[in-house]
Amino acid sequence: MxxxxxxxxxxxxxxxxxxxxxxxxxxxxxxxxxxGAGGAGGAGGDAVPxxxxxxxxxxxxxxxxxxxxxxxxxxxxxxxxxxxxxxxxxxxxxxxxxxxxxxxxxxxxxxxxxxxxxxxxxxxxxxxxxxxxxxxxxxxxxxxxxxxxxxxxxxxxxxxxxxxxxxxxxxxxxxxxxxxxxxxxxxPGFRRIWHQGETLAAPPRPATGPTGLGPDDLARGFLSGFAEIFLAPQWHVGALLLLGLLVASRRAAAVACLGNAAGMATAWALGAPAAGIADGTAGYNAVLVALALCGGFLPARAATLAYALVGAAVATAAGPAVAALLAPSGGPVFTWPFVLTTLVFLAAATSFPRLGAHRRGAGPAVG
Amino acid sequence: MxxxxxxxxxxxxxxxxxxxxxxxxxxxxxxxxxxGAGGAGGAGGDAVPxxxxxxxxxxxxxxxxxxxxxxxxxxxxxxxxxxxxxxxxxxxxxxxxxxxxxxxxxxxxxxxxxxxxxxxxxxxxxxxxxxxxxxxxxxxxxxxxxxxxxxxxxxxxxxxxxxxxxxxxxxxxxxxxxxxxxxxxxxPGFRRIWHQGETLAAPPRPATGPTGLGPDDLARGFLSGFAEIFLAPQWHVGALLLLGLLVASRRAAAVACLGNAAGMATAWALGAPAAGIADGTAGYNAVLVALALCGGFLPARAATLAYALVGAAVATAAGPAVAALLAPSGGPVFTWPFVLTTLVFLAAATSFPRLGAHRRGAGPAVG
Amino acid sequence: MxxxxxxxxxxxxxxxxxxxxxxxxxxxxxxxxxxGAGGAGGAGGDAVPxxxxxxxxxxxxxxxxxxxxxxxxxxxxxxxxxxxxxxxxxxxxxxxxxxxxxxxxxxxxxxxxxxxxxxxxxxxxxxxxxxxxxxxxxxxxxxxxxxxxxxxxxxxxxxxxxxxxxxxxxxxxxxxxxxxxxxxxxxPGFRRIWHQGETLAAPPRPATGPTGLGPDDLARGFLSGFAEIFLAPQWHVGALLLLGLLVASRRAAAVACLGNAAGMATAWALGAPAAGIADGTAGYNAVLVALALCGGFLPARAATLAYALVGAAVATAAGPAVAALLAPSGGPVFTWPFVLTTLVFLAAATSFPRLGAHRRGAGPAVG
Missing domain, CATH: 1.10.3430.10 (Ammonium transporter AmtB like domains)
Structure with a gap:
């Protein structure tokens, strides 16, 4: 937490x-x-300075x-x-x-x-x-x-x-x-900041293209899934980001990898085009959901890991929904699927004691 | 309640x-x-089993x-x-x-x-x-x-x-x-679950077609209004659903019928195409609003019945608004007009003592 | 307040x-x-009559x-x-x-x-x-x-x-x-209330037209900015509205003028078309935000004036965003940019003690 x-x-x-x-x-x-007092940086005493x-x-x-x-x-x-x-x-x-x-x-x-x-x-x-x-x-x-x-x-x-x-x-x-x-x-409503002519607005389109994944697609998609968290598409950027996760916490890195895999598996099972999996867009929300729900805002244990992987799958499925809602106005997806899914799963967690989610002090869970 | x-x-x-x-x-x-304890099913004692x-x-x-x-x-x-x-x-x-x-x-x-x-x-x-x-x-x-x-x-x-x-x-x-x-x-973003080619997305269109209603339209629309609650268009399904309401509670069935009539009358008065009234889409949200506001979540009495029928009319008018908001993304209306209208009318009810709405324990109604 | x-x-x-x-x-x-008791109107005693x-x-x-x-x-x-x-x-x-x-x-x-x-x-x-x-x-x-x-x-x-x-x-x-x-x-879904044939729905379009402003544009835009608060486009209506503000409170009128200027300056700096500034659409949300944040719901002082002018700029920039979101469904912008911006800035104000915003009784500002 x-x-x-x-x-x-x-x-x-x-x-x-x-x-x-x-x-x-x-x-x-x-x-x-x-x-209480300050941290490792050495600042002690009052919080004012x-x-x-x-x-x-x-x-x-x-x-x-x-x-x-x-x-x-x-x-x-x-x-x-x-x-x-x-x-x-x-x-x-x-x-x-x-x-x-x-x-x-x-x-x-x-x-x-x-x-x-x-x-x-x-x-x-x-x-x-x-x-x-x-x-x-x-x-x-x-x-x-x-x-x-x-x-x-x-x-x-x-x-x-x-x-x-x-x-x-x-x-x-x-x-x-x-x-x-x-x-x-x-x-696009302001000429001094918009340099691309047309807007990004377009009606949502149905998925096209093959759905079969090769090992190369899988590897690229897995690594790009980390990169897309920072809106970058390159797989080698994702490899470095995974390294950063490993440096900070091996457990977090493992959870992130599992979330990424759950997202990619969901996208494949639902029939997402291979191109959308290989470029990392199927995985980045899943990574963030997994990190948030298992270790981030709920304790890291088996039950929350399962819950987090379900959340990762849901966020992946919700990705095209957000895209369809924002497409006619020209808005990119950013991390909306992660935010919405995680808020729903965190709000729900207090109602399910078997998940082992801690109940917040005044958490009112009637309804 | x-x-x-x-x-x-x-x-x-x-x-x-x-x-x-x-x-x-x-x-x-x-x-x-x-x-307290269990119910008619016979389960007494603790809630754990x-x-x-x-x-x-x-x-x-x-x-x-x-x-x-x-x-x-x-x-x-x-x-x-x-x-x-x-x-x-x-x-x-x-x-x-x-x-x-x-x-x-x-x-x-x-x-x-x-x-x-x-x-x-x-x-x-x-x-x-x-x-x-x-x-x-x-x-x-x-x-x-x-x-x-x-x-x-x-x-x-x-x-x-x-x-x-x-x-x-x-x-x-x-x-x-x-x-x-x-x-x-x-x-539509997933090929293994979408089997219809194009998406449902389309710009909202103005209403066309005649607005005059015959007795047959009225009867079909009234019964289909119950069926559409379960997303079914058939009038005979609606007749069975009305029977189910009657079996459970004659008062609820009466409220539902009044709500349906209020919705259909509103749609006709505003000039909804006759086809949209005869297929039940003008009435199903009104039925649900009436049930929720008169007897469902507010006590059933004359004042709440009037309030519920106003709510039924508002939900009917709000229907095409929800349709217009979701149309460009390809989302069906479902029961959004009912949900949004009822939440507004329930949230407002605590502010109007003359409605006879009970005030919830900690209901903070300032604003 | x-x-x-x-x-x-x-x-x-x-x-x-x-x-x-x-x-x-x-x-x-x-x-x-x-x-407590009634007001200048003379009604004393109980609040019931x-x-x-x-x-x-x-x-x-x-x-x-x-x-x-x-x-x-x-x-x-x-x-x-x-x-x-x-x-x-x-x-x-x-x-x-x-x-x-x-x-x-x-x-x-x-x-x-x-x-x-x-x-x-x-x-x-x-x-x-x-x-x-x-x-x-x-x-x-x-x-x-x-x-x-x-x-x-x-x-x-x-x-x-x-x-x-x-x-x-x-x-x-x-x-x-x-x-x-x-x-x-x-x-547009109801034929008896819609008399214009087509809907207002259209995909959002990028800005076009010159961005240079003449003194005439500035004067018209400034006055029309007040008029657009009441959805009127005429500059002379705006002049009368400014007079009304002056009659009620010179301080409020001054804040409104500063907000209007901040909005117009923001729109010009971002490259809004001159036509959209001269017709007052760049200013009316800014006027309302300034009034609400400096004197309206936060105390009027230097810090809140600065905060209010930042808010006025943000609301002006947010205007085309609201327009793009509502355009595909055919909804006018109304005062959505003002409402959304002001709610965000008021909700945030309790977290920033240096702003001098009063803290509400139970205002929980964690997060």
Missing amino acids: YSAPVLPGETCVPPGGQGHHAGGGWIVGHVTGTA PLRPREFAAAVLRGQGQVTFLPSVAAGGVFCLALTAAGWEYGLYGLAGTAVGTGAARLLGADRDRVSLGLEGFNACLTALGLAAVLGPRHFSTALLALAGCGVVTVVTAAAGHLLGPLGLPSLTLPFCLTASATAAAA | YSAPVLPGETCVPPGGQGHHAGGGWIVGHVTGTA PLRPREFAAAVLRGQGQVTFLPSVAAGGVFCLALTAAGWEYGLYGLAGTAVGTGAARLLGADRDRVSLGLEGFNACLTALGLAAVLGPRHFSTALLALAGCGVVTVVTAAAGHLLGPLGLPSLTLPFCLTASATAAAA | YSAPVLPGETCVPPGGQGHHAGGGWIVGHVTGTA PLRPREFAAAVLRGQGQVTFLPSVAAGGVFCLALTAAGWEYGLYGLAGTAVGTGAARLLGADRDRVSLGLEGFNACLTALGLAAVLGPRHFSTALLALAGCGVVTVVTAAAGHLLGPLGLPSLTLPFCLTASATAAAA
């Missing part, structure tokens, strides 16, 4: 391997830091790691390298976005521990990457707009927390999805 | 005729059973009855016959769907009384029928997907309860609408 | 100029009247003023004149709509002080105007439908208050947007 809104009296169950807890200390340090540069840098890297719910400096560093491997612009957008979001949250007076944990950075990271992908990273207008978007997503993050917090639900990447989808839908 | 989330301390006001309360006993038995086969069968039939908010074994049985009259596949989908949903909820550890009352079955029933109607009932892929959908809708039901329960609102058929709409929108 | 849901124990901070508080007394009288004709008339004019969050009889009167300048039908629709909404709320037993403050009138005013604009004001069917819509929007207002109140959020013009958008989307 490393990135969940840690409620008083809850036991934290960080899913990282035990080795990290004992050895590195930075995960546990900052999670428990929410309830601003972040020192080194702390800020750590918060930014953790913010990159939080895209996969891992407040890990090391994972964030590897993710940064992976993005740079997709293109130096993307590495820059991701890093600058995380920094701007983290800084904006701190300036606005957001909770210091949330900032330290990187919880104010990952939505900004994705927003910057999303705008770069949709509007083109090399336009100056895109850079300016991404800057503004990283500030706005900080406000949206606070709003999402205000609305979902009382329900015991995390905001996940909902702020990113809202901000990036709104910007992508609005962009 | 037979299917409302029964809050502690509330007085239950089941809308069934008094004869049922005194004679049959199964409605009251199981509603009050929520607060699993459902016995006969209890499970009763829960499944009640689940079919709950589509019209009636936890009635007899109504469920008649509804089952009516679906079979629409086609044996539909009878099978409806019954199997209710059974799978009821069983899945029990396996996941959902509240025993909710399961006994059929509250975990009716959304699954409709989901199975909805997928059969959209994807074609005779494909093996449809049967498998309906099976999976009935499991998923159980999770969605728990999530909806978690979100709406604290607001004092029931989840109605929202879980069915969400699951079936998502599946219908996603289906 | 003149139109906010006044929670017990909160200090009211009406943003009108001090002159109004000392001199006129009607603003403060009726705001504080929420907690009905509104006298003169009180009702004042409530209706205040309802017109509440479109800009000003419970001012004088502003409402000027707004009424402004609408009549746009066309006598619009003056009539606006006034009759406010009266019907106010009366319907009183009949249904809504809170007397809410009714006196005009809080039950402004959404009905806009609904009547919105239906007149979309369906044509001179059709008898439009007048009847507007009448019905003003009753329905009262129910939707109560529902929105029930859902948003516990979160400490006002319902703004959300009830109007929901009701008018649903009616506009549904209308």
Whole structure:
């Protein structure tokens, strides 16, 4: 539960391997830091003083790691390298976005521990990457707009927390999805930021093309599934991202791999075109759902793993539904299937005691 | 209030005729059973033991009855016959769907009384029928997907309860609408489950055709309005469903008839094409709204009957709005107009003391 | 905080100029009247007695003023004149709509002080105007439908208050947007109310046309920005509306002008076509956001002014996004960008202590 809104009296169950807890200390340090003093960065005592540069840098890297719910400096560093491997612009957008979001949250007076944990950075990271992908990273207008978007997503993050917090639900990447989808839908209405002529709007089309998968498709799809979490299509970027997961937590990496496989299997069984599996679009939501439901916001155990894999399958099936809903308006799918599926499965979890889901303090589960 | 989330301390006001309360006993038995021991099925003592086969069968039939908010074994049985009259596949989908949903909820550890009352079955029933109607009932892929959908809708039901329960609102058929709409929108993206070539997506079209109604149109439309609740278009199926309502509660049947008439009158007054009234699409949401607002979740009295008929008219007018919103993505309307209208009217009811709506315990009605 | 849901124990901070508080007394009288006895109208003692004709008339004019969050009889009167300048039908629709909404709320037993403050009138005013604009004001069917819509929007207002109140959020013009958008989307499906042949549905189009602005465009756009709040395009109507704001509160007028300028500057910077700036569509949401965030629902001070201007810019950028989402279904934008942006910024405000936003009693801001 490393990135969940840690409620008083809850036991934290960080899913990282035990080795990290004992050895590195930075995960546990900052999670428990929410309830009390500072973390591994050395800041003790009161929460009022601003972040020192080194702390800020750590918060930014953790913010990159939080895209996969891992407040890990090391994972964030590897993710940064992976993005740079997709293109130096993307590495820059991701890093600058995380920094701007983290800084904006701190300036606005957001909770210091949330900032330290990187919880104010990952939505900004994705927003910057999303705008770069949709509007083109090399336009100056895109850079300016991404800057503004990283500030706005900080406000949206606070709003999402205000609305979902009382329900015991995390905001996940909902702020990113809202901000990036709104910007992508609005962009063709503004001539100085839209440089592509036509809009992306089109009626949804039925799937075409072969459904048979070769080993090459499987391998590429599996690795690209990790890359698409950061909106990158390249398989070698995905390989680096998987490495980052492994560095932070072997258990999280295993869960992510299982989620990815569940997503790909679901897509194949339902008859998704092979091209859509091989490019990673069938797997990235499944990876995120699995990470969130097994170890992220529910304890990691057998029952939640099964629940997480069902969720991964549902998110994969829901992918084309989101695409069909947004296609006529010209909005990309982003991580909407992950967000919606995970919120439903987390909200439902308190009703099913056999799942072993912890019940939140005031969780009202009638209905 | 037979299917409302029964809050502690509330007085239950089941809308069934008094004869049922005194004679049959199964409605009251199981509603009050929520607060204490088992029900008419004979299960006393602790709530832990699993459902016995006969209890499970009763829960499944009640689940079919709950589509019209009636936890009635007899109504469920008649509804089952009516679906079979629409086609044996539909009878099978409806019954199997209710059974799978009821069983899945029990396996996941959902509240025993909710399961006994059929509250975990009716959304699954409709989901199975909805997928059969959209994807074609005779494909093996449809049967498998309906099976999976009935499991998923159980999770969605728990999530909806978690979100709406604290607001004092029931989840109605929202879980069915969400699951079936998502599946219908996603289906054309998967080749093994979509066998129709093109998608259903199309821009909304203005109404055409004559608006004058003959007696034959009126009679067919009235009866088909009941059938469309279960997504069936045949008037004789509707006649059987009305019989089922009568068997369970004469008052509920009368309210349903008035709601149907209010819906048809609204559609005619606004100028809906006669064809859309004669096929029942103008009435089914109105029937459900009337049942929910007069006797279902508000006490049955003159003021709520008037309120319910206004709601029935609003749901009928809202029908083409939902159709226009979903048409570009290829989603059928299902019972969205009923769900949205009823939630608005129930949420509003606590603010209007003159309506005689009971105020829920912690119902915060500021704003 | 003149139109906010006044929670017990909160200090009211009406943003009108001090002159109004000392001199006129009607603003403060009726705001504080929420907690105790009647207001300036003279009704003392218990809240049970009905509104006298003169009180009702004042409530209706205040309802017109509440479109800009000003419970001012004088502003409402000027707004009424402004609408009549746009066309006598619009003056009539606006006034009759406010009266019907106010009366319907009183009949249904809504809170007397809410009714006196005009809080039950402004959404009905806009609904009547919105239906007149979309369906044509001179059709008898439009007048009847507007009448019905003003009753329905009262129910939707109560529902929105029930859902948003516990979160400490006002319902703004959300009830109007929901009701008018649903009616506009549904209308082409009914032949007796739709007299225009084709639907308004169309795929979103990229912006075209020059982006350079002349002084004439700027002046017209600035004034029309006020007019578009009431769905009128004429600059002279906007001039009268600005006069109404000035009459009610010089501070509110100044904030509105700054918001308008921020919106127009944002639209120009992003490259909106000059035609879309000159007709006021770039400014009206920005005006409303600024009024709501600086003085309306947050205290008026430097920090909230900056926050409000950021919100005004965001709402302006979000405008084409809403348009793109609704275009395929044929729904006009109405004030959706204002509503969505303001709800997000208000929900976020409690998390940022440096903004100086007051924290609501039980505002849970985790997440």
